[in-house]
Amino acid sequence: MKAARRVPNLEIEDMKHERTLTNTASATFTDFLEWSKETGQGRDTIYEIEKVAARLDMTDEELELIPAELSYFEKVIATSPYGAVSRSKNLETARNRGNSRVRNALKRFLAARGQQTQDAIIRASYDRAIGFIVDNEGFVDRGALFTTNTHRPFLLVRARAQVGLSDFDQTEFSRLWHDATPDGRKSLRNFAQRVGELRRGHNRWPGLADQLPCQDFVVPVTSDRARRILWKSLPVSFRADAEEVFRQTLRQPADLKTWAREQLRLGRPAVEIDKEIAERAGKKKRSPQNIDSALNGYRQATTWLLRESYASEAGFAGLTTLRDLFTVDALEAACDAQIARSSASVTLKDSAESSTLWSRFTNLTTIARHGLRDPEVLSRIGLVRMFYSDYVLSPTEMTADAEAICDRLRKSPHLAAAFVNAPARLDAIATETLNTATTGFAMERGLRLSACAASYAVQVSRALRPANLFMTRRKATPGCPRNLTWIVDREHAEIRFSGGEVKNGQTVIVNVHGEDARILWDWDRVHRPALMKMRGIESSPYLFPGTASPRLRKSALNLPSGCMSVASIMELWDLGDRQLGLGLTPHQCRHALATLMLAVRPGDFAGVASVLANTEQVARRHYGKDSGEAAAVAVRESLLAQHPDIFARMQRRT
Incomplete structure (x- = not known):
């Protein structure tokens, strides 16, 4: 099937924690918990912090692997399942309440360590704007300035932003976007839309205009996912060549029978026809049962291969034939980029536990063997597959x-x-x-x-x-x-x-x-x-x-x-x-x-x-x-x- 929305996985692997910690501050949830006890934080707050290990299916001793960061908390901990630590009749309310306690305590902990010292001033700038909007919400046709809930997208930004509302810019918006969960990104989209609407109507509410950001915001492309390349965006001549190769790759037994009869009528020796059929069939044990699904896999493997070799769609004009894509440099660049994306994200599967490379290599090998029928291309794919064998995991091995x-x-x-x-x-x-x-x-x-x-x-x-x-x-x-x-x-x-x-x-x-x-x-x-x-x-x-x-x-x-x-x-x-x-x-x-x-x-x-x-x-x-x-x-x-x-x-x- 969430790159639609992905439901958080309770399994947070040690390798992924170690990778995260090397790129973050030294403070961990162990430090956070000790500080909470030493400073006399509320009993319920301490209970919620202690529950974090169980929510992530870890032991209490492994709290030291969890970074004490707001971005990590929002993306991994806040979205983790709550049923393992609570049997409340209303789990959603219980989880929201628990997350709120941990979040607020984490902010105080970070402030005590010299971080976010301007938090109160920053929050006040949002409070003024939110208060003004709330006071003027209601039915517009009855005289209200804003529709009900206009203020709601500002709440998430107030909780996460590191600058005041009037100083909020595209850089800060992009930072929040990349740290946000899918639900958070929905709120940020609404925030960008609301800001645009409020700025365009500034003459109607001058008391609010000077508190708003001075620019509209562009929703960035998420760093977790690769740049999407539409098949229709590729040159027509390249697509035609590729589709013909795919057609040869997907040649069904009925197609081979028709072709063989035509060759016999043309006078070719039966021994030559039989030999070519054997070459085309190769080691293929069975034909794909779903042609559309197989074709989609070949297209995805192709765009995956060319993505890193062509930085923008403007470069696609130089594409001529599918065969030209199959270079060692292109294959290695695609593999490196796939591994790097996985390593940089806490929401994607670890590159050593994902079957993505296996899927890509399988499709490319099938194309080379049965479509291009080129031993040199097939050998290149085989060699690069060997270079990255630690990351080529078959789905049959994925029982984790x-x-x-x-x-x-x-x-x-x-x-x-x-x-x-x-x-x-x-x-x-x-x-x-x-x-x-x-x-x-x-x-x-x-x-x-x-x-x-x-x-x-x-x-x-x-x-x-x-x-x-x-x-x-x-x-x-x-x-x-x-x-x-x-x-x-x-x-x-x-x-x-x-x-x-x-x-x-x-x-x-x-x-x-x-x-x-x-x-x-x-x-x-x-x-x-x-x-x-x-x-x-x-x-x-x-x-x-x-x-x-x-x-x-x-x-x-x-x-x-x-x-x-x-x-x-x-x-x-x-x-x-x-x-x-x-x-x-x-x-x-x-x-x-x-x-x-x-x-x-x-x-x-x-x-x-x-x-x-x-x-x-x-x-x-x-x-x-x-x-x-x-x-x-x-x-x-x-x-x-x-x-x-x-x-x-x-x-x-x-």
Whole structure:
């Protein structure tokens, strides 16, 4: 699937901490905690600081690995799951309260060390402007100067800025942007928009004009992600050459049969034709099942390769053929840039634990072997791959994510119970929010929580890949069947995906029963239409509607527009996770379900594979290691001690 929004991962690796500490001040959370105790900070504040280690799945002794920096706190700690350290009925409120205590204490700690000595003066400059805006907010058509909540984007800037509002410039805006979380960046976008609006209307409120920044702001490109290159931005001649190479790469058995017959009719000897077919096929074991997905991978690998060799789109004019890109210098530059981006970010995976380079090299090797059919290019790719072998990690080796989920469930069995009960929990919060809503914002929040509950109702029944979950269609369109069928209203729903829609080509059927079915029904028939009306969405065949188009088209289906964008999906999921405190992404729900299934039936990898629509070999690779299977057994023992009825519920689900 958040570069849409990424849900924070609870696993913060030691290597990543060590890398961070080498580039930051020497103060750590150990120093921060000691200072808090010595200076008599509030008991609750000290408790929240002590919880940070558990929130990051670390020990108390490892607090010394966490830098005492506001930017690190906002980006990593403040966004970390809270369910492991609290069982509050309102986890979001509890987390916000805890974050506020730690944040304010951290500011005092930094000030005591000689940092941010102008904090009070800086804050006062924002307070004056915010106070003026708040006093004049309301209904504009009734005489108010500003609409309600105009001041809200200023609150985040006031909390993070190191200069006063009138001195706030593009440099400070860019600093806040690069340190901000995805939610924070949304607020900063709103801040930039508000400042522009207020500056343009300065004649209407001279009392505010002299307090505002003297310039508009440009949203910078995030440093965490690579510069995006659109395929259509490349020269037409280069694209034509590349597309022909890709077509040769993706040549299907039917295409080879047609070509062979044509060559025979032209009088070529059969032995030559047979030899060329063998060369074209190479070591390819099978043809791609999803041509569109494979083609997209080839395009991404190509733009990845040329990104560092061409600093701007102006240089693309010199591109002629795809073959010219495959130089050792270009390959090494692309690898170095990929590793550097990962090393500089605390939100991206560590370069030694990411499969990105493996994916890029696999696609480039396939293009060279079956499209270009050039031994020299193939050897260059092979050599550079050997140079960077420490960073070329196959997805088959990437079981750390699954192991982390197993370990978290073992340490915090109540999280497993929270996962199993997630649909009912979210539905109760959504119902309460809708019943007490007095504003459109509260009403929309309640409807979105209902969507979260529905998505969890599906995931705990049979955890789907996110691409399938959020592409579920409740209505057929031309060339595209529906997935959702109500067998019994409110009691039994069936969601069916054909092999052409699933990553590995397997047919997947999800049956949602009982209370989960009721939650799904309420979303489908009651709350979904209400949310569509509120957002002005006229029609959509998708269970989770939006206004976007599917990112990856399926060759066997004519997928319609009207789905949620990736960013909207991650925001929706994050809204639900803030209530649950699980710290799971939609895909990680698959790991959680597998762990719980093995706790119910230890060693049943075939059952896990069946539920997850994987092979038994994949299930054993992810969950059959000592860490995975032992964790499942430990989860069972802990859960039985604290939640003796949970396995009865799991048995009904699986």
